[in-house]
Structure formats: structure tokens, C-alpha cells
Amino acid sequence: MRILFFAQLKDITRCAEMQLTCAETDADGLWRAVLAAHPGLEPHRGSIRLAKNAEYAAPDARFTEADEIALIPPVSGG
Amino acid sequence: MHIEIQLTREPIPDHWPPPAGARMGAWAEFRGVVRGEENGASIAALEYEAYEPMAEREIRRSLLDLAATWPCLAAQVIHRLGVVAVGATAIYVGVAATHRAEAFALLAGFLNRLKQDVPIWKRRALPEVEPPSPRKIQPALPPEAGSAVTAILQRLRQLCPPLETERVPLHAARGRVLRETVDAPEDQPACDRSAVDGYAVRLDDASGTFQIVDEIRAGDWKPRELHPGQAVRIATGGALPCANLQVVMREAAEVRGPVLRVRQRDAERHIRFRGEAAGKGQPLLQAGTVLSAGALGLLASVGGVRPRVTRLPRALHLATGNEIVAPDQVPAPGQIRDSNSTLVREFLGQWNMAPGQRRLAEDEARLAAELQQLDPALDLLLISGGASVGEHDFTRRLLAGAGFEIHIHKANARPGKPLIVAQRGRTLALGLPGNPLAHFVCLNLYVRTALAHWSGAAQPPGFQTGRLTTDLHSDGQARETFWPARWRQAAGAATLTPLRWSSSGDLTALAEANALLRIAGGTGQLPSGSVVEFWPCQE
Numbered sequence: 001m002r003i004l005f006f007a008q009l010k011d012i013t014r015c016a017e018m019q020l021t022c023a024e025t026d027a028d029g030l031w032r033a034v035l036a037a038h039p040g041l042e043p044h045r046g047s048i049r050l051a052k053n054a055e056y057a058a059p060d061a062r063f064t065e066a067d068e069i070a071l072i073p074p075v076s077g078g
Numbered sequence: 079m080h081i082e083i084q085l086t087r088e089p090i091p092d093h094w095p096p097p098a099g100a101r102m103g104a105w106a107e108f109r110g111v112v113r114g115e116e117n118g119a120s121i122a123a124l125e126y127e128a129y130e131p132m133a134e135r136e137i138r139r140s141l142l143d144l145a146a147t148w149p150c151l152a153a154q155v156i157h158r159l160g161v162v163a164v165g166a167t168a169i170y171v172g173v174a175a176t177h178r179a180e181a182f183a184l185l186a187g188f189l190n191r192l193k194q195d196v197p198i199w200k201r202r203a204l205p206e207v208e209p210p211s212p213r214k215i216q217p218a219l220p221p222e223a224g225s226a227v228t229a230i231l232q233r234l235r236q237l238c239p240p241l242e243t244e245r246v247p248l249h250a251a252r253g254r255v256l257r258e259t260v261d262a263p264e265d266q267p268a269c270d271r272s273a274v275d276g277y278a279v280r281l282d283d284a285s286g287t288f289q290i291v292d293e294i295r296a297g298d299w300k301p302r303e304l305h306p307g308q309a310v311r312i313a314t315g316g317a318l319p320c321a322n323l324q325v326v327m328r329e330a331a332e333v334r335g336p337v338l339r340v341r342q343r344d345a346e347r348h349i350r351f352r353g354e355a356a357g358k359g360q361p362l363l364q365a366g367t368v369l370s371a372g373a374l375g376l377l378a379s380v381g382g383v384r385p386r387v388t389r390l391p392r393a394l395h396l397a398t399g400n401e402i403v404a405p406d407q408v409p410a411p412g413q414i415r416d417s418n419s420t421l422v423r424e425f426l427g428q429w430n431m432a433p434g435q436r437r438l439a440e441d442e443a444r445l446a447a448e449l450q451q452l453d454p455a456l457d458l459l460l461i462s463g464g465a466s467v468g469e470h471d472f473t474r475r476l477l478a479g480a481g482f483e484i485h486i487h488k489a490n491a492r493p494g495k496p497l498i499v500a501q502r503g504r505t506l507a508l509g510l511p512g513n514p515l516a517h518f519v520c521l522n523l524y525v526r527t528a529l530a531h532w533s534g535a536a537q538p539p540g541f542q543t544g545r546l547t548t549d550l551h552s553d554g555q556a557r558e559t560f561w562p563a564r565w566r567q568a569a570g571a572a573t574l575t576p577l578r579w580s581s582s583g584d585l586t587a588l589a590e591a592n593a594l595l596r597i598a599g600g601t602g603q604l605p606s607g608s609v610v611e612f613w614p615c616q617e
Contacts, residue, residue, distance in 0.1 A: 002240070002257070002365070002534075006129055007199035019259045019365045051197070054132035054239060065258075065386065066242045070129055070197070077126070077133075077157060077198030078110050078169050078189060 001063060003034060004070040009048070012040040024064045027057070034071070047074055079145045080152040081483070083134050085198075085236065087160040088229070090167040097152045102174045106181035108189065110169040112162050121203040123163045129197040131239040133157070140191040141184070148180040148187070155188075157198060226490030227523065227558060227596075233485055233499065234527045237506055240534035241391060241457070245384040248377060251369050253430055254387035255533040260363040263380050265353035270318040274348045276327045277309045277338055278318055281347070288338040294319065309338045318349065325349060366536025388533045391457035393433035395422045396448065398440050398463060398473075399512060417585065418462040418510075418517050425521045428616050429529055433460070440472065449480035452505060458528065459507040462517065463496070473509035474498050482507055490599075491558045494519045514585050519560045519594060522615045541596060541611045544572030550597070550604040558599050562591035565612060574612055591615065 004017045022033050027050055035042055050057045051070040063069060080097070096105035112124050141153050152174040162168050171188060175181035192198075243257045272278065272294075279288055288309035294300055296315035303320055304310065310319055318325075325348040332339045356362055362380065363373055369385065377385055402416040403409050419435055426433050438445060452459065461473050474487055477500045486499035493516035498509030506528060510520045530538035544565060552559060562577045574595060577587040596611040597604070604610065 004129065006197065007127055007201055019257075021258060051129070051132055054129070054135055056195075066244075068240060070132065072129070072132075072197050073199070075193065075195065075197055076200045077128070077196050078192050 001065050002068045004068065006070065007073050007076075009041065009044065009071055009073050012044070013038045021065070024062055026062060027059065030063050030069065041071070044073065048072060079141065079150055081138055081141055082152075082154045082485075083137050084156045084233075085128055085130050085133060085159055086156060086229070086232070087158070090156050090158060090170045094154065094156075094170060094172055096172065097154075097174055099151055099174065101176055102151055104173075104175045104178040104181040106173045106175070106178065106185050108169075108171045108185055109167045110189075112164050112166055112168050114164045116200075116203040119203070121164065123161050123204040124168065125161050125201040125204060126157070126159045126168065127199050127201040128157070128159055130159075130236045132197050134236055136196045137192070140188055140195065144184050144187045144191070148175075148184040150175040150180050150184050153184070153188075159198075161204065230486050230489055230497070230499065230524060231527050234506075234524060235531050235538075237485065237499070237501055238528045238531040241388050241532045243386050244389045245386050248374050248383055248385070251374055251377075251385055251387055252371065253428075254369050254385075254390075255535045256363055256367045256369055256373070256385055257365050257388055257534055258386040259361050259365050260377065260380070260382050260385070262356040262358055262360050262362050265358050266355040266362075266380070267350055267352060269352050270321070270323075271350045272312045272314055272316045272318060272325045272348060273350050274325055274327050275314050276312060276325045276348065277331055277340075278304070278312045278323045278325050279309045279340075280304050280306060281322050281324045283307065284343075286340055288340070290333070290336050290338050292319070323347075323349070364536065366534060368535055390429075390431055391529065391532055392453070392455060393426055393431055393458040393460065394452070394456055395419065395426075395433045395435045395460045396445070396462070397422075397435070397437045398445065398461060400440050402437065404437065417514050418512070421514060421517055421588075422460055422462070422521065425525070425616075429533075431529075433458075442472070442476065445476055446479060449476060449482075452480075454503050454505070456505045457532065458525070459505055460525070461498075461507065461509045463509060463512040474500075477502075477507055477509065491519075491560060492555065493560070494523075495557070497524065499524070514588060515562065515579070518562070518588050518591065518615075522594060523560070523613060526616070539613070541613055542572060543609055543611055544574045546604055546606050546608045546610055547573050547575045548606050550576045550595070550608075550610075552597050552601045552604065554600055554602045556599045559595075559597040559601075560613070561595040561597055562587040563593045563595045563612060564590055565593035565614060572612070574610060 001020050002017055003020055005013045010016055018037060020033055049072040051072050052061055052063060052067050114120055137155050150173050154172040156170040158168045171185055173181045173185045283306045285307055288307055290311055291308045292300060293311040294316040295313045299317055301319050312325060326340050327348060330340060330342045362376055367373060397416055397419045401413050403413050405415045409415055416437060423433060423435060463473050478484055482500035482502040484500045486497060489495055489497040494511055496511045497520060500507040508524060510517055526539055562579055564575045564577060565572050574593060576595060577590055579587050592615050594613045
């Protein structure tokens with residue numbers, strides 16, 4: 001699956017996106033996989049919302065290979 | 079409620095006209111401007127970033143949500159991205175309503191939502207203004223003429239996020255876009271192999287004469303220790319029997335029965351070492367790669383027989399017009415053969431797509447029924463307009479009537495001015511002007527851009543630069559012009575030969591065109607050798 005990073009998260013991961021190969025999983029499983037690749041995100045986890053295919057994901061959402069996931073840090077538009 | 083949303087890197091105009099509408103009694107506007115101070119420090123500019131498809135979706139969702147409480151007629155939201163200087167407008171919101179109370183309430187509610195849910199970020203504050211670096215070669219493109227097509231392409235990029243993926247067998251994968259990174263499952267090659275036909279001997283064995291003790295062909299696996307004075311006959315690609323060997327080329331050896339005499343030893347070991355091409359876990363192909371024959375061969379070599387690729391868009395093409403007949407029929411006076419259906423089918427076929435196609439008379443009721451019954455899973459709807467009067471408004475009215483939101487209703491370019499870009503659910507609709515050259519231009523610029531962004535390709539198409547091989551006589555028309563041309567690579571640079579083009583109904587240029595020259599509005603004559611922008615077309 002494709003994982004997108006935005007704003008200050010890009011400074012931590014030093015990339016705008018990564019490709020993750022994993023079986024269907026929930027938010028916890030997804031976080032484990034993302035943190036394994038980018039442990040620097042751990043302190044920000046509490047403030048990051050997950051989006052699936054350009055929509056905020058429900059807490060019980062399942063994520064599959066086909067999904068585009070985005071890590072949304074606190075927004076600051078306007 | 080009618081909603082228009084733009085996320086743009088262009089400055090927001092100082093004046094934005096309110097929409098027309100007899101029911102409108104209030105037009106409330108808000109502009110957020112960049113303050114000269116951020117977190118106590120003075121700044122010159124802010125840089126904004128967005129997750130564009132989601133930002134648009136969240137803006138729309140918020141507006142629709144709020145409109146349930148405060149019914150309004152229309153809303154226009156423009157948010158800047160990129161570098162925005164102090165004092166410039168970063169966000170513009172206009173709300174039209176019957177009365178002012180709803181307009182104010184919706185406006186205020188929306189701005190609160192924006193700051194909570196819409197994925198747009200102030201990326202960083204800049205101590206000095208960094209002008210965005212324009213990549214323009216052609217000097218002085220008038221912004222009105224140049225920005226329109228750029229804006230349409232940007233809008234299409236926003237409307238077409240990458241589609242879902244699927245796994246397909248290799249024989250169905252050529253031209254598709256890989257959406258996973260494929261790593262080497264093991265070292266490539268997996269063991270030391272001989273690079274030549276010859277004889278393997280110990281590297282530390284300086285003898286001139288050897289006893290041939292075995293023969294290894296490609297595919298054999300015969301590990302063994304070689305002792306001084308021993309050699310193994312080995313074929314190209316054969317797995318070496320142990321480490322620390324050298325392969326003596328056949329040409330440097332003389333063989334009599336089982337005895338090998340080496341005429342000459344050189345420094346080269348003639349071995350393809352394990353992991354030399356790629357180590358285990360090293361990426362062989364990156365996500366976003368368009369799968370070529372070579373890439374598929376590479377996948378086959380590592381057992382990647384069902385690569386994950388972007389699924390193909392589902393497309394439907396409706397050719398409308400009372401004057402068109404099938405190509406195998408003889409047109410009556412006043413009629414023409416329908417060439418657009420062939421053009422569209424073959425164009426989409428280049429990306430493995432097989433669109434559904436129907437040829438329909440310009441019967442509004444019939445077409446409206448057709449649009450109502452569309453498969454909601456349809457990704458792309460192309461409507462070729464007929465040549466009859468009012469075709470443009472006809473298509474636009476039909477789409478709007480069927481619940482499509484109109485994003486673009488005119489291109490500031492020729493040919494192809496009466497372009498419509500609309501969306502309903504996941505279906506992107508493009509209304510294309512009827513004449514074939516306009517079709518060719520719109521397919522190559524707009525449909526190609528939509529397909530590329532849907533596909534998730536790492537390198538979407540874009541404008542390139544090259545030099546004219548002959549003078550080009552343009553007529554100084556105000557609108558940006560796309561001129562059919564033939565491009566080729568000569569001495570490391572692109573050269574472009576404009577093709578004869580008499581009118582936008584002219585098909586003769588299509589047969590040869592493989593590029594579209596982009597001629598800025600107001601351009602008269604361009605001498606041979608001028609640097610021009612062009613858009614390469616698939617051949």
C-alpha cells in the first residue's frame with residue numbers, strides 16, 4: 001500500500017511517501033509497520049489522523065494493499 | 079448548492095464576481111491574508127501545502143454539511159498553495175444566499191471547519207520571498223492565455239487521484255503502471271557464474287598445465303573443491319564449483335584429451351559474482367514504473383508473475399450529432415463520417431483500454447436517459463459533441479441536468495475551446511468539441527493527463543522544449559494555440575516541424591502529428607530555430 005506523509009512529517013521521514021507490503025490490517029497493525037520503517041514518528045502518533053483513499057479513516061477501518069493511506073498531522077490552512 | 083473549489087499556485091484575483099442568480103440576495107466574501115508575523119517572528123511569506131484530492135473533498139463535505147443547517151445557493155473556495163507573500167490572499171471564500179444571515183453563518187462555520195479538518199498546512203515561514211521558479215522558455219506568455227490550459231491540467235490532476243490496484247499476469251501487464259516496489263528475492267545472480275566459455279582454475283594456482291576433472295554446463299550444480307593442478311571445463315552461465323577461482327577463456331587455452339595447457343593468464347576473472355546485479359532485498363523496480371517488455375522480463379526472472387498494477391479505468395464514449403454516419407456508410411449531402419469514434423477508441427487502446435462506444439442523435443431526452451443510467455463505477459465518460467448549433471451548451475446542460483458538477487466549461491485555447499470537464503461521484507466527464515483536430519488536442523492534453531494521474535505513473539506527461547525547423551506563421555490570435563507538429567530527436571535535441579493546418583476540421587494533419595506545439599496567444603511569426611514548448615503525443 002502507498003503511505004503518504006505531509007508537512008512536518010516529511011521532515012521526519014525524509015520522504016513524501018513509502019510503499020508498504022502487508023496483509024490486510026487495522027490501524028494498530030498499520031502503525032506498527034509504519035513505525036518500524038520510521039520510528040521518528042512515534043512521538044507524533046497521538047496527533048496524527050489516518051486517512052484512507054483521501055477520506056479520514058474510521059477507528060475500526062481495515063487497510064488493504066489497494067489503499068492509499070495518508071498520515072495527517074494537525075492541519076493549519078487558512 | 080453550487081460549489082466551486084480551487085487549490086491553486088496562482089495569485090487569487092483581487093475581485094471575484096458574484097454568481098448570477100435571481101434568487102440571490104446576499105454575497106458574503108472573506109479573504110484571509112498572510113500576516114507579517116508568525117509565532118512572534120516577522121516573516122516575508124508562508125508556504126502552503128495540501129493533500130489536494132482530500133482537501134477538496136473535505137472542503138466540499140464541510141460546505142454540504144453546513145448547508146443542511148444554513149441553506150445557501152453557492153459557495154466559492156480558493157486556497158493558495160506554494161509560497162504566498164505577506165499581504166497576499168491565502169484563502170478566499172464567497173457564499174451566495176437568499177438572505178445575509180445564512181451566508182454569514184455558513185461562512186463562519188466553514189472557516190472553523192477548515193482549520194480542523196481540511197488537510198492544508200502552513201509548511202514553513204520564509205524570511206525572504208522566494209519566487210516560485212517558473213519553467214517557462216517562451217518569453218512573456220500572457221497569463222490569461224497561458225494559465226487556462228495549465229489550470230485545466232492542474233484541475234484534472236486534482237480530480238484524478240490514483241485508482242485502485244489489481245494483480246495481473248505478466249502477459250496482461252505491458253504498459254500498465256506498477257504500484258509496488260519489487261525487491262530482489264535473492265541475490266542476482268544467486269551464485270557465482272562464469273561469464274565466458276572456458277576453464278575454471280584456482281586463482282592461487284600459477285601452474286601452466288592442468289588436469290580437467292569435470293565439466294559444468296549452464297544449469298548444472300556441482301560444488302566441489304579444486305586442488306592445485308585441477309581445472310573444470312565450464313560454460314557461460316555455469317555455476318562455479320567453489321570460491322576463489324578464475325575462469326580462463328577457451329581462446330587462451332589448448333586442450334589435449336584431459337590435459338589443459340594455458341597459454342596466457344590475465345587479471346580478469348571472468349566471473350559474474352553472486353549479488354553483482356542486485357543484492358537480496360534491493361529494489362529492482364520502483365512503484366510508478368510503466369511496465370515495458372524489459373521490465374516484464376525482469377519480473378519473470380525473479381518469479382514476479384502477478385505484479386500489482388493500477389486497474390484500468392472504465393470508459394464510455396458517446397458520439398452525438400445528427401450529421402454523423404458510421405465510417406462504412408456513404409454520407410448523404412450535409413452528413414459526414416464519424417471519425418471521432420475511431421480516434422477515441424484507438425487513443426484509449428494505447429493504454430489497454432477498451433471503451434464502450436455509442437453513436438447517438440442529438441436527442442436531449444434520449445441522452446439525458448443515457449446519463450441517468452450510467453454505471454456509477456464508470457471512471458471516464460467522453461462525449462463528442464456534434465457540429466450543430468449550440469452543441470456546447472447542449473452537452474453542458476445535459477451533464478448539469480444529470481447531476482454532474484461542472485469544473486471547466488471553456489478552455490482558453492484553440493482548437494478545443496468548448497471543452498467541458500465535469501464530475502459526478504467517481505465519474506469524470508469530458509465534453510469534447512466535435513471537430514477531429516480539437517478531439518486530437520483534447521485527448522492528448524486532457525484525457526492523457528487524467529489517465530496518467532489515475533495510473534499513478536511516476537512520470538506523468540508534460541510540456542518539453544525544442545526548436546522549430548521552419549518558420550511558423552501564426553495569426554496573432556489572442557488565445558493560446560496548439561499546433562499539430564512532427565517532432566524528432568536530432569543530435570540530442572528535439573526538433574519540431576509544424577504541419578499544415580487550415581482549419582480545426584482539418585484531418586490531414588492528424589495522420590502525421592506526434593506533437594502539439596504550444597503557441598502563446600498573440601504570437602505572429604516564429605522564425606526557424608525558435609525555442610518552443612511542445613507536448614509529445616503517444617504514437
